Amino acid sequence: MKRERSFVRTYLILLISLLVLCAGITVFIDPYFHYHAPLENMSYEYRDSRYMNPGIAKNFTYSGIIAGTSMAANFHTQEASCLFGIQFAKMIFNGGSYHEIGTNIRRALDNNSDISLVIQVTDPTRLIQKADSKFHGIKDAGYLYPWYLYDDNLFTDVEYCFNKTTLIDSAQVILHTLQKTPKFDMNKYACDASNHHYSSSNFTSFNYDLSPGVVQQPLTDTEVQLITENVTQNIIKNALAYENVDFYIILPPYSALYWKDEYEKGNLIKIIDSLALEVSLLAPYKNIKLYSFYEETDITCNLDLYYDLLHYDESVNSLMLQSIIEDKHQLTLENYSSYFEMIREIYMYYDYPCLLNTSSKED
């Protein structure tokens, strides 16, 4: 009996002590900024942005937000700060839905009264979705969504505090600090341009010939409703709740080959009309400004700026920021109809085979 009592005592005391120690380390270091901003003089490394975005939203100091899917990943906050005169934080959700991004922007707005500007890149591939779509495709890939970092529920924080990966990441922070690795840099956060090769050589196997007479599907009533709810719930609602905050919504310049691809699937008209609908819903609001770059064929038809049909080089991100400051490429209630008519004309009848001969960009 004495041995059993000793066993139970040793087991429980040791287990509880170690659990408290592990949780303590995680809470103190806080590798995903769940409880506080990065500790002074400690070198935090970049993790999956979905793990860091909610912490950045709540605990960092900033007056501007750059948010969106991977389309916004290569914005540089330093550049934005120079142009707009305020400090920016980036919140990127690769493959994210409007709901996911809008909810996190709302989290930021609710926790930070200093925010005066939101630059949000909306992704047309996520437009015709249910308003409460949480994420797209990640579930099927077995991704472990860190809901416990988003739900403001202290009880679910056990998944953060008693998590070997978080503990290892905390240890990595200590290690990197000792190794004097550079500290967490918002300017480089979520940037992935260096991981990709932007070149027209990525598209050599693409079929450039336009199939004649492909029937283009219009938007259905159901899709109109989905778009209306999606945009209303995830963008307009934020703008209405924070009328003193400016929302700059950017429609990102997918490559011309994206439009060709959608044409072949019969979706080109549908997508253009969905974008027009989105703009018509957002443009009436005083604190929402819209910017689009689809007509910039110097960009969209320069395949050296892309690594796939959608994703462009960081120079395009810079150009978008410059355009906003110079008030170029803005869409309004007055001009959006003719704008999308023009876009339709460009991409329905574009000479795609000529893109085969796109010259390489200068070094």
Next chain:
Amino acid sequence: MAFNSYSFIFLFLPLVLIVWGCTAHCPKIIRKWLLTIASLIFICYAGPLHLLVLLGSLIGNYILIVLIKRKHPRIFLTIGIFLNILFLGGFKYADFVACNLNRIPGLQIPAMKLFLPLGISFYTFQQIAMLVDYYRNDLEAVSFTDYCLFLTFFPKFISGPLADSQELLGQFRATLPRLCSNNLAHGFYLFSFGLFKKVIISQSFSVIADFSYTNLSGLSASEAWIAMFAYTMQIYYDFSGYTDMALGIGKCLGFELPQNFDSPYQALSIDDFWKRWHITLTDFLRRYIYFPLGGSRKGSLRTCVNILIVFLVSGIWHGSAWTFVLWGVLHGILQVANRLGNKAWERIWKPLRWAVTFLCVNLLWVFFRAPSLSEACTLISRLFTGEFGVSAAFIGAFDFPEITVPLSILGLAAPIYRFITMTVVYGIISWITFMRPNISHKAFIPTTGRAVLCAFLTLYSILSLTGVSTFIYQGF
């Protein structure tokens, strides 16, 4: 609520143990209901519908038990068995049957898409067993209190073991145990090892198995063999781990649950395998299907038929898909072959008997794991392609930060080092599997060293809870 979850380990189990300990002096009936209520809360965590279905089944079967003793026992037994099978079949097999009937031209039965109630296969079988035992007078009169507790007892509810009603009810009728260090020590010991087996060992094999089954056509022969072996080990440690946890929790409360596992991969024949794997299910099938069919008393041919029927039922019980049916039938065929050739088999060199048995078990697990018959055949065909070598993507599936991070720090991030580490880790686990007895069969000696080991195993397992797949047997 899974045993390997934060809510169970941090909240439910400690609360239950504390309440159980604090109510040691309360009347027996109160303690039983407290345990029953705790079990109902455990079940309700999965969703109120699961609880409602269970309660419906429980009340219905209890009424039948009362009626069996009153009049027309045979009629009520028949009704009871029929209704239970219909109940289980409706939830678990209706869509499978409909899908297959729809292959008949002109037939279009809509799918009902019913949810699968938690533990339905286990508690339905448990209740059929009780009805039969009651009919045969093998079971004393059972109060509603004891019946509820027996059926809902949370350590065994989700995935067994299929406790013998007489045995466990006897424990509930006796003086209820108090919390004591003797039981807690042994219980914590079993629970910590079970948790480690489930969360760490099973998971480490599941990454290889899951990767392989999503990339079947691209596997080399080596990868296919590793994948097959990985699933064999995954399901072993998943079930073994779960069982140890169940036994451990029961032990903490002072109750003995039956052994369900006895190092099955050390079996020297298929017959031996089924005496070591899911022992309580084998026992159930033998007592309630094999023996009523005549067992081995009606000649050799009839015995073989009875064996095939038992394994057909076993296959169907495990899942509503043709892969499970085939898995069961193939085991039945091997069992028949074992029976017929047992004398010759016994004369074969022991290591060879073990190797052939293990190989057969491995091959049949492929049908258990594969989503479809064609995918099972694809994996089996990949075993013999003659293409050897292991790809970087395959090795990359073995991605544990506690291994990859130290390797990176040491400058050993290349796939070859990960493969070597993987081989060493799997080798150690295999040695334990094939050479060592199951932890629940070993005498428990409470030493400080073991307490420290258990604390670290539990800690490591808790820290690894995020990212662990659900129990394989939870779907039954």
